[in-house]
Amino acid sequence: MPTSIYLDHAATTPVRREVRDAMLPFLGEEAFGNPSSAHRFGRQVRAAVEAARERVAAAVGAEPREVLFTSGGTEADNLAILGFAAAAAPTGDWSGLHFVSSPTEHKAVLASLHEAERRGARVTLLPVDRAGLVDLAALDAALEGKLPGGAPALVSVMWINNEVGTVQPVAAIAERCLAAGVPFHSDAVQALGKVALDLRAVPCDALAISAHKVGGPKGTGALVVRTGRSPRPLIHGGSQQGGVRPGTENVAGIVGFGAAAELAAAEQPVKAMALEMMRDALEAMLRAAVPDAIVHGTAGPRGPAILNISAPGTDSEAMLMHLDLAGVAAASGSACTTGSIEPSHVLEAMGVPRPLAVAAVRFSLGALSKPEQASVVTDRYAKAVEKVRGLRAALGAQRDLRDLR
């Protein structure tokens, strides 16, 4: 077997040792209580959950009471969109609600918007440029209530795109929403630990983050909700987390998230720079090895960790298969197990032509990345390109032969 190289950190990351160490006491008899219990067992664990809440809050410049722990980024996005909608239309009639978002959002946001639409709301996806960044003039028009559907009930624009890694003008969007009095939600799942997240500087009303993208455990995330803005719960039960997100807390996961978020925020400036240098070096080598390859998202500001590249005459599924068998773990954009060759909605929205969009391979760097991997990855990528081009030529020749028959 060739040495394995993991370049899919945007999908998930390994749990950090410090995080695991922080979690271990909560996976045995040492600290197992229910944080809602009044007795000492409960108190002990409640203190740990609240400490984690403080750490997560500090990592994004928020107040601890603003942090709602969820089962992950997807639930946080759902809670923001559907929970704010329900709060804005408590009678259940959503027909007057208008949501404004972008076509390059994660499926968690797009599918939540689709659900809101199904319940009668109107959804507008703002036009984006070649880098997938929203058109601020169009946003202004939306905020002024000039678009069909009227003044928005919520604007939702992600911080860093999960497929191409471009950074949306979140500060400008947040300021505009604040001025217009419209709540603003941002999916910041790919941004935590990659860029500075400070809600004191960027006035978001809601922010979705996830633990397992930053060395924390899977199954834990948070929606950070600015005081005064409260979504209606999506699930119903006890009074945990103010009743907005009831259910006995995932204590070990939350404690792990606290540790991971604190580390991610503290290390962000240094780690981001190192990742960016490695990413740029890999990008330069890939471009040199496959000169006609196209890197997506370079027309706008980029986060440090994601490199999305298409070699003409290849397709993602064959490329990923060849890379995997050569020991390189990459992805074709958002994680998708269907094997569908449909081009990514993100690349489509950016205007990438279909033959290039279906060839996209996403490399995402992180904790396991090392500078010396770049040359090995480049070598294996170039070989895969050559083989897949040969494969497609063979399939094309068969097809021509068949047409002659």
Added chain:
Amino acid sequence: MTRRKVLVAMSGGVDSSVAAALLVEQGHEVIGATMKLFCYGAGPVPDRPCCSLDSIADARAVADRIGIPHYVLDLEDHFRRDVVADFVTEYARGRTPIPCVRCNSFTKFSDLLAHADALGCDAIATGHYARAEEGRLYRGADRAKDQSYFLWGIRRDVVGRMLMPLGRLTKPETRDAARRFVLATAEKAESQEICFVPDGDYVAVLRRHLPADAPALAAGPILRTDGSLVGEHDGFAQYTIGQRRRLPGGRSRPLFVVAIRPEERAVVVGEERDLDSASVTIAEVNWLDAPLLPGDRCEVQIRYRSKPIPANVLAAEDGTVRLGLDVPARAVAPGQSGVLYRGDQVLGGGVIA
């Protein structure tokens, strides 16, 4: 046995699951692939899951269980073009196609082999009940399951690189093996359907692909062989040679479809004896051994699971073979396959003209 690198097609059914597991047990280096052939109604947002997702998940679970990598190959475009389009055209021409033959001949195996070549695999494998030995194709040992009838159109060079680990097993033995390997698909029900024809309703598929006023789905006359009018039908694509359903009844002797004449939109009916043919012509012939010559003997099978009929080659040229039958064949349907055997060996085959 020499260790080979094998790309195995895994549909998510029990047969191909066991084929993959047996190859792993035999010590080969195995890579699993599920060919995604079709999908109706998957929107941009997953309101309902794609119809082939379950099969892919099953194949992946089996691959994980037996410890092999598994990938999905998207053949939707090829399949639509080479198989579904042909299926529709054939019915519109009054014929009775077998899309699985078309898929095996033009889509599945050639694409699988191209992928195998690119991956450096020596062989490709499937879960068919048939045998490929030394470049020749044979019937599967389980006569009730034998699938060699559907495989005549594979390129001869591909047969030389095929492994069909179930070729010597019976279906119950395959199920036992699946249980022994503790595969999630061990008790999975058999699908007898054409994969892209839900509930066996092929007319619905034709309606979806043909224009609303297509002659094949429009009313037309039901005629006797002498040209006299017996009644009316509501689309000749709903008929096949030998069919009794959807014909006027109340006669002393039942009527059967004996011919379809698309140019007149006519379904021609006759009595049982009118179904017999003393000869059959097959076109688009593919040879899997030395081509037969006039005067050669073989057996020809004209339907899946029908009895092979001893025959004499009357003429053979330009990919067309005309056979004289020792006993008459009943209900020879254009578009079905005529497969040439000698004993268990598949010599070749073609499409009944």
